Amino acid sequence: MTIATKCPVLVTGGAGYIGSHAVLALRDADWPVAVIDDLSTGFAFAVPEEVPFYRGDIADGVLLDQIFTEQGIGHGVGAIMHFAGSVVVPESVENPLRYYDNNTARSRALIEAAVHAGVPHFIFSSTAATYGVPDVEKVAEDTPQQPINPYGWSKLMTERMLADASAAHGFNYGALRYFNVAGADPDGRTGQSTAGATHLIKVACEAAMGKRESVAIFGTDYDTRDGTGVRDYIHVSDLADAHVRTLEALVEQPDRSLTMNCGYGRGFSVREVLDSIDRITGAGIVRREEQRRAGDPARLIADSSRLQETLDWTPRFADLDTIVRHALEWERRLANLREEA
Ligand SMILES: NC(=O)c1ccc[n+]([C@@H]2O[C@H](COP(=O)([O-])OP(=O)(O)OC[C@H]3O[C@@H](n4cnc5c(N)ncnc54)[C@H](O)[C@@H]3O)[C@@H](O)[C@H]2O)c1
Secondary structure, eight states: OOGGGOOOEEEETTTSHHHHHHHHHHHHTTOOEEEEEOOSSOOGGGSOTTSOEEESOTTOHHHHHHHHHHTOSSSOOOEEEEOOSOOOHHHHHHOHHHHIIIIIIHHHHHHHHHHHHTOOEEEEEEEGGGGOSOOSSSBOTTSOOOOSSHHHHHHHHHHHHHHHHHHHHOOEEEEEEEOEEEOOOTTSSOOOOOTTOOOHHHHHHHHHTTSSSOEEEEOSOSSSTTSSOEEOEEEHHHHHHHHHHHHHHHHHOTTOOEEEEESOSOOEEHHHHHHHHHHHHOOOOOEEEEOOOTTOOSEEOBOOHHHHHHSOOOOSOOOHHHHHHHHHHHHHHHHHHHHHO
């Protein structure tokens, strides 16, 4: 694809963990980029200085009109990558209406603004949480979607809105269902910065750095190879690259929308993840064995063949120790950034 065919891309949530990696991947591939983010959980330092940054809400129609006008190079914003949202599953159980507001209602407002502005391509961050607790070895895109929490429902409803709006209004979209996202930019430009994160690799890196006393293992009696839960961890930079390639596919085939699982198709147990961190740091993280949490499946592994077959996507970091090493490097860098601030 030539630079001439690369339209400006608006990245919502571009100051957050995954969105900031997508911004880098788009820039590395010469796509013009702008970011909208309200900084509710994101960080301004995660957005490169040269990238136009609009601090505000994805449901703010006036701001969106301004962006669509200002970023108008020839035919205007050509694509939206929509990462902005609320992402903590237990919080969605405690405060479901907040999740239906931020993830569903505000996505509806964003999609409406995109339709009015005639934006032809839309890529949405969906999640494996839309599948609920699937009783299969590997989860394919046609595995029934039966969420078990408001977070999963809030995302599934947005997938539905996109499918219906796309059919009615003639844009195409990518719905990417991420499994467990982990790691950080290999060049140390961004990473996961959220305090109080709940993701295992992030939490374990914090423990290895002495920021937490121990790491809980929720459930040791699952029917898995070592009794702990197995998950499909995908490196965030491989995921960002999958977004860029999805965008290329949407531009090249404007009549086709794509729904794809994003994972590597193999899983690691909680103990294997902690072993990896111990191996790399020599730290010996303190492990606390706890009861299973309600709603945690024994294993959640993507059948990622559609992603591999549809896109020209070759993962570069599909190795647990590499993911962990990059996450650890970012955790150290983050500690320095916070000391300097
Ligand atoms: N992290 C994962 O493992 C994972 C897995 C599946 C799906 N996802 C999805 O990926 C997306 C990004 O997740 P993340 O882990 O980077 O989270 P994050 O919290 O780091 O990023 C979300 C960003 O969106 C911004 N934001 C939130 N609500 C906003 C609003 N109304 N208007 C403008 N900006 C807003 C936040 O400030 C933040 O910068 C989310 O939609 C999430 O549901 C993440």
